[in-house]
Amino acid sequence: MALTAEESGRLAALLSEHVDQVTQRWVETVAASLRGRLSQVELRTQLQELHRAIVATAENGVVDLDAEHAAELRAVLAELSRGRARQGFSATETAISVFALKDVLLELLESHGGESTLRDYVAFSGLIDAMGLFTFESYVRTREGLIADQAEQLLELSTPVVKLWEGVVAVPLVGTLDSARAQVVMERLLQTLVDTGSPYAIIDITGVPAVDTQVAQHILKTVVAARLMGADCIISGIRPQIAQTIVALGIEFGDIATKASLADALRHVLRLTGVETTRRSRRGA
Amino acid sequence: MTAGVDLGQPRTQAIRSDEDVVRVRQLVRTVAVAAKLSLVDQTKLVTAASELARNTLVYGGGGAVEVTTVDNGLRRGVRILFADSGPGIADLDLALTDGYTTGGGLGLGLSGARRLVDEFDIDTGVGKGTRITVTKWAR
Amino acid sequence: MERVPILKIGDILLVSIQVDMSDQTALQLQEDLAERIVATGCHGVIIDITALDIVDSFVGRMLSTIASISKVLDAETVVVGMRPAVAITLVELGLSLNGIRTALNVERGMELVAAARADESPYDHELADESDEAETTGSP
Numbered sequence: 001m002a003l004t005a006e007e008s009g010r011l012a013a014l015l016s017e018h019v020d021q022v023t024q025r026w027v028e029t030v031a032a033s034l035r036g037r038l039s040q041v042e043l044r045t046q047l048q049e050l051h052r053a054i055v056a057t058a059e060n061g062v063v064d065l066d067a068e069h070a071a072e073l074r075a076v077l078a079e080l081s082r083g084r085a086r087q088g089f090s091a092t093e094t095a096i097s098v099f100a101l102k103d104v105l106l107e108l109l110e111s112h113g114g115e116s117t118l119r120d121y122v123a124f125s126g127l128i129d130a131m132g133l134f135t136f137e138s139y140v141r142t143r144e145g146l147i148a149d150q151a152e153q154l155l156e157l158s159t160p161v162v163k164l165w166e167g168v169v170a171v172p173l174v175g176t177l178d179s180a181r182a183q184v185v186m187e188r189l190l191q192t193l194v195d196t197g198s199p200y201a202i203i204d205i206t207g208v209p210a211v212d213t214q215v216a217q218h219i220l221k222t223v224v225a226a227r228l229m230g231a232d233c234i235i236s237g238i239r240p241q242i243a244q245t246i247v248a249l250g251i252e253f254g255d256i257a258t259k260a261s262l263a264d265a266l267r268h269v270l271r272l273t274g275v276e277t278t279r280r281s282r283r284g285a
Numbered sequence: 286m287t288a289g290v291d292l293g294q295p296r297t298q299a300i301r302s303d304e305d306v307v308r309v310r311q312l313v314r315t316v317a318v319a320a321k322l323s324l325v326d327q328t329k330l331v332t333a334a335s336e337l338a339r340n341t342l343v344y345g346g347g348g349a350v351e352v353t354t355v356d357n358g359l360r361r362g363v364r365i366l367f368a369d370s371g372p373g374i375a376d377l378d379l380a381l382t383d384g385y386t387t388g389g390g391l392g393l394g395l396s397g398a399r400r401l402v403d404e405f406d407i408d409t410g411v412g413k414g415t416r417i418t419v420t421k422w423a424r
Numbered sequence: 425m426e427r428v429p430i431l432k433i434g435d436i437l438l439v440s441i442q443v444d445m446s447d448q449t450a451l452q453l454q455e456d457l458a459e460r461i462v463a464t465g466c467h468g469v470i471i472d473i474t475a476l477d478i479v480d481s482f483v484g485r486m487l488s489t490i491a492s493i494s495k496v497l498d499a500e501t502v503v504v505g506m507r508p509a510v511a512i513t514l515v516e517l518g519l520s521l522n523g524i525r526t527a528l529n530v531e532r533g534m535e536l537v538a539a540a541r542a543d544e545s546p547y548d549h550e551l552a553d554e555s556d557e558a559e560t561t562g563s564p
Contacts, residue, residue, distance in 0.1 A: 187325060190508030197528050225511035230504065230526035230533075303446040310444060310478065328478055328509035332517060335480040339447070383518055393481045397517040 005061060007123045010116075012058035014108055015051060022104055023048055029100040034093055046083075047097070050076050065130045077131060078138040085142035094139045098132045151180075159185045161192040168200045168269050169193065170262065174207030182218035189222060193231045200273070201226055202265045206237030216251045223256050232272075234258070236265035295353040300341045300369075309338040309350050313365060316352045320363050322423050330363060330421040333398035337367045337417055340394050344387075345369025345415055355420065362403070362422035370414035377409060428453045430460050436468040436537060437461065437499075438530070442475045450486045457490055461497045468537035469494050472530055474505030484519045491524045500540045501525065504533035 003011065015022055027044050034043070053076040060069050077098070084094040105124050109117045159181065164170045171189050189201055203219060205211070211219075223233040236259040238246075246253065259265040298312050299305060313334040317327040334350075341348040348369030355364045374380045383396045399405040404420040426449050431438045437460055439453065457469065471487065473479065479487075491501040502525045506514075514521070525540070527533040 186512065187508060190511060193528060194508060197532065199528060199532060221512070221515045224520070225508070225515045228511040228514055228521060228526055229506045229508065230502075230528045230536075303448045307444050307446050314477070325509045325512055328507075328513045329516060332478045332480050332513045335478060335482075336517075339480075339482060393518050397481060397519070400516050400518065401513065 003058075003064070003123050003127055007120060008058045008061060010120060011124055011127075012055050014105070014112070015058070016055050018108060018112070019051070022108065023051055025104045025107065026051070026100055029103055030097050033096045033100070034089070037089070038087070046080055050080065050098075053077075065127070065134060073131075074134065077135050081135045081138035082142045085139045085146070091136060091139050095132045095136050098128060098135050102128050159188055161188055163196060163198070164202065164266055165270065167196075167198045167273065168202065168266065169196060169198045170202040170204055170266075172204045172207065172262070175209075177205075177208055177211070177215045177218075179214050179218065182215050186218060186222040186225070190225055190229065193226060193229060199231045200269045201231055201233045202262060202269065203233055203235050204237045204262045204265070205235065205242070206239070206262070208239075208242070211242045211245055213249050213251065216246060216249065220251070220253070220256070232257070234265045234268060236260065236262050295351045297349055297351045299347075299349050300338050300367075301347045302342070306335065306338045306342060310335050312350075312352055313363070316354060317363050317421070320354045320361050320423060322363065322421060326421055326424065329401040330365075330419075333401040333419060333421075334365055336394040336398040337365075337419065341367045341369045341371075341415075344374075345371030347371075348414075357422070360422045360424075362420050364418060364420045367417045367419075368414065373411045373413050373415055374407075374409040375411050377407065425449055425452065427456070430456060432460075432464055432466065435466055435541075436470055436534065437464065437466045438470050438472065440472040440475070444477075445483065447482055450483055454486055454490055454493070458493050458497065461494055461499050467499050467541055468534075469499050469501040470530060470533045470537065471501065471503045472505050472533075473503060473510075474507070474529075476510065477507070479506070479510050479514060479519075481517065481519055484514065484517075484521055487524055488521060500537050502527050502533040502536050504528065504530050 023044065026047050027040065030047065031038075031040060031043055053073040057070050057073045064070060065074065080097060081094050084097070102125055105128075106121060109121050159171065159173070161169055161171050169189070169192050171185060173185065177185075189203070192198070193201060203222070205219075219235065223235070226233045234257040235253075238258055238260075257265075257268065259268055296312060296316065298309050300309060310331050314327060314331050317330050322330065338350060341350070346369060348367065348371070351366040351368075353364045353366075355362050379385055381396050381399065383393065385396075386394075395407075398419065402419040402421050404418075406418040407415070408417075409415040425446065426443050428439060428441055428443070428445065428449065430453075431440075437457065439457065441453075443449070445453070460466070461469065469490070471490065476483070487503055491503075494501045503521070504527045506526065525536055527536050
């Protein structure tokens with residue numbers, strides 16, 4: 001939505017001639033919608049900056065949000081939406097900061113506009129719509145970034161790899177396993193095997209409510225990868241429903257060791273590692 | 286890396302010998318690191334590049350590779366083009382089958398490389414050479 | 425062309441691959457190893473790939489071939505130090521490295537070679553007794 005050169009010129013003139021009136025009305029309108037959750041001073045600074053960016057862009061020639069010389073305007077808009085998104089404002093509240101300019105412009109045009117008032121208003125509106133949409137996009141992108149960060153933090157929290165015994169590590173998996181998490185678990189587990197020099201790993205899925213084909217494949221791939229590295233994996237805590245799913249989906253667990261519980265798995269590994277447990281059980285008998 | 290990689294600027298490497306395959310691996314690794322691919326994704330891409338570069342050398346009689354950093358607005362990635370003017374592939378489906386080989390290898394070059402990347406595009410025909418484009422996106 | 429050095433430590437040949445091998449270098453290593461096994465009469469080969477940041481199908485095949493050749497020459501081969509990213513990639517590639525013994529590091533690799541040798545020495549009573557009681561730590 002680009003303005004013609006004349007329209008840009010009139011927009012620049014209109015905005016810069018009535019700086020104080022514009023910012024004042026603009027701040028009032030936005031402040032009402034934000035219900036005091038942002039200080040007037042802060043809001044004023046933001047809108048003044050936006051005002052300056054619009055005027056500078058319009059003075060520079062044709063206003064087109066996609067154009068190269070509008071980079072500063074885009075940056076100001078993006079910064080505004082990022083700030084709003086971080087502070088927890090809704091998408092509407094963020095977009096209103098831009099759309100409120102329409103009302104202000106309408107008032108201005110009514111009192112100061114010439115013959116082309118209507119056409120100008122439509123053109124300016126188009127530009128503000130484009131700016132609003134851009135704001136919305138930046139807002140969504142920021143929120144997506146925040147969500148991704150949080151998801152990553154959750155992943156970190158929810159996939160501990162613990163050392164059970166000398167040479168034995170375990171990953172107790174709790175909650176739904178999606179493909180991304182399964183991948184993180186896989187990499188973390190394999191790296192721990194290297195770091196601790198543990199030849200045995202127990203993947204405990206007691207806390208996993210359901211397993212689909214993709215997740216089962218991830219677990220299988222982990223086991224095969226661990227084998228390539230010289231370590232053995234035991235899967236423990238397979239619930240009856242999951243066992244049924246695995247069979248129903250036709251997933252081959254092949255020669256992978258599976259045990260009912262983490263305790264069984266540990267006993268199994270200890271027996272495999274041999275000497276110590278053998279001696280103890282002899283003493284006990 | 287002192288000079289850094291000029292993102293967006295394609296980097297090329299001829300594939301004429303064994304040593305060139307090694308150079309292709311190193312080039313792809315450098316670009317993949319600069320594009321911030323995860324370690325596992327770097328490894329997958331470099332492995333795929335190694336397979337495809339070897340194919341270019343062994344089956345295509347040599348050729349060239351072009352490595353570019355790409356951006357689809359959401360994610361950054363690395364795109365690699367392997368081009369040769371060799372005999373081309375007559376039966377593509379067969380060539381993409383696990384275990385099928387005409388060169389005495391394991392038959393995992395093409396099919397395996399395809400599994401290691403996100404996008405795999407092949408343009409070939411008898412007598413018109415082979416062009417393979419692969420892309421791996423940062424997660 | 426670069427050549428990968430082969431070290432002899434006791435009854436074991438240790439190969440630590442430190443360079444990004446060209447296919448020729450890999451084939452040369454295969455030949456060199458066969459010769460060294462015969463020349464030294466060693467019964468164990470440990471190939472350390474800690475430094476390798478990728479293993480493609482060619483190197484994978486080389487490892488399998490070395491394992492098979494050494495078996496014919498009565499030596500046990502263990503590949504050690506494969507990185508997680510490399511292992512994940514190999515699984516995706518579809519390369520299972522069948523017939524190759526693997527261990528996490530050189531130390532474990534040496535234990536594995538020793539255990540394998542112990543299994544095959546029924547005439548050595550002490551070792552035979554021990555291996556009857558304890559289950560071996562070898563991976564399947």
